Amino acid sequence: MTTNCAIALQNLRKEFDGVIAVDNFTVDIEKGEFFSLLGPSGCGKTTTLRMIAGLEAPSAGQILLEGKDVSDTPAYKRQVNTVFQDYALFPHMTVKKNIYFPLKMRKIPLASAEPEIARVLRLVNMEGFDNRLPQQLSGGQRQRIALARSLVNKPAALLLDEPLGALDFKLRVAMQKVLKDIQRDVGITFIYVTHDQSEAMTMSDRIAVMKDGIVHQIGSPNDIYNRPETAFVASFIGDMNFIYGQLISMNQAESTIAVEGQQIKARTPKSNVQKHENVLICVRTERVQVNSHQSLENALQAKLTRIVFRGTDYEATCQVGESEIRAVVAAVTWDHALNVGDRVEIGWSAQDVIVFPRQEEEQIIQYSVEAV
Numbered sequence: 001m002t003t004n005c006a007i008a009l010q011n012l013r014k015e016f017d018g019v020i021a022v023d024n025f026t027v028d029i030e031k032g033e034f035f036s037l038l039g040p041s042g043c044g045k046t047t048t049l050r051m052i053a054g055l056e057a058p059s060a061g062q063i064l065l066e067g068k069d070v071s072d073t074p075a076y077k078r079q080v081n082t083v084f085q086d087y088a089l090f091p092h093m094t095v096k097k098n099i100y101f102p103l104k105m106r107k108i109p110l111a112s113a114e115p116e117i118a119r120v121l122r123l124v125n126m127e128g129f130d131n132r133l134p135q136q137l138s139g140g141q142r143q144r145i146a147l148a149r150s151l152v153n154k155p156a157a158l159l160l161d162e163p164l165g166a167l168d169f170k171l172r173v174a175m176q177k178v179l180k181d182i183q184r185d186v187g188i189t190f191i192y193v194t195h196d197q198s199e200a201m202t203m204s205d206r207i208a209v210m211k212d213g214i215v216h217q218i219g220s221p222n223d224i225y226n227r228p229e230t231a232f233v234a235s236f237i238g239d240m241n242f243i244y245g246q247l248i249s250m251n252q253a254e255s256t257i258a259v260e261g262q263q264i265k266a267r268t269p270k271s272n273v274q275k276h277e278n279v280l281i282c283v284r285t286e287r288v289q290v291n292s293h294q295s296l297e298n299a300l301q302a303k304l305t306r307i308v309f310r311g312t313d314y315e316a317t318c319q320v321g322e323s324e325i326r327a328v329v330a331a332v333t334w335d336h337a338l339n340v341g342d343r344v345e346i347g348w349s350a351q352d353v354i355v356f357p358r359q360e361e362e363q364i365i366q367y368s369v370e371a372v
């Protein structure tokens, strides 16, 4: 652990009556880092956050805040604040009184708290709203007041549990920018819970991707997207093709894989993929080219079975033997002469192929095109 470590989790575990909510979570979160916990419903995000806040006792493992074990430190004495999805503003108190509340608890008189209240209101761009009641504010404004209130105590870290979950899409995207700017300005550590992968990708320095209490990968958005370490991470982030294959040969740099009676090349995986083992091949939909003019290392003969126009791009579904492979092509480069039923050549570079053992298939989370 470095001196720059704000929060360290060491083999953290939580069990509720036989259900393992969080298992063996170890990470060092740096001061000023924007760290996200990402995963589907029930994967243990809130439980992890509640343990850091001191609202839930771990079944095993340690939590260190700035190097100090806080196992025996009650929630109110920890240098962290939590912002929840439902804002939790007091409905009968004005904006100013809501923000003053944590200072009042520390017996700071209102007169001396005024400059601090003004500072945080300025920070969230809500000056002049002091005397409004929560019901006289929009959802985004309420969220900003909740954020202001969590910042008055100058916490070392802010824990945010799906804070934008109640907002509509456009407001959520706008608030993501506001949150990120505030985090950069105040320089405090954020631990941010979301099940929205694009939200985690756009805001975070690093992301922990979780499923069923297990941390599958911790890395930068770039790592997680381009070098997923499990099939679950590959399926949960971005849009991925999963294709059955059989490993024919592999050396340190490159592997050859049989797919539907044709051969493709892939970079050799780090994981325990053995020769001749049945494998799962992953290729991002935006990496698949249709009738490319360049010569590609991997080219397969296919039949176009579906074309969907999505505004900025086209999604083309191609049949190769029993496999269905989708290509997402920018609308500006789409060949409008193509029709359903046409024979096409699809391809991608060996660098774009990720290989997992076939057994990892059961981890895959599939989304329909309509749900994306």
Ligand SMILES: Nc1ncnc2c1ncn2[C@@H]1O[C@H](COP(=O)(O)OP(=O)(O)OP(=O)(O)O)[C@@H](O)[C@H]1O
Pocket: 016, 017, 019, 020, 021, 039, 040, 041, 042, 043, 044, 045, 046, 047, 048, 195
């Ligand atoms: N107090 C509790 N008693 C029993 N089981 C619990 C309790 N709190 C959480 N769990 C279980 O622990 C697991 C993790 O729950 P948690 O709330 O951490 O998930 P989450 O990732 O925050 O999900 P969501 O995205 O739906 O909020 C779930 O299986 C949940 O049912």
Ligand SMILES: [Mg+2]
Pocket: 045, 046, 047
């Ligand atoms: Mg939750």
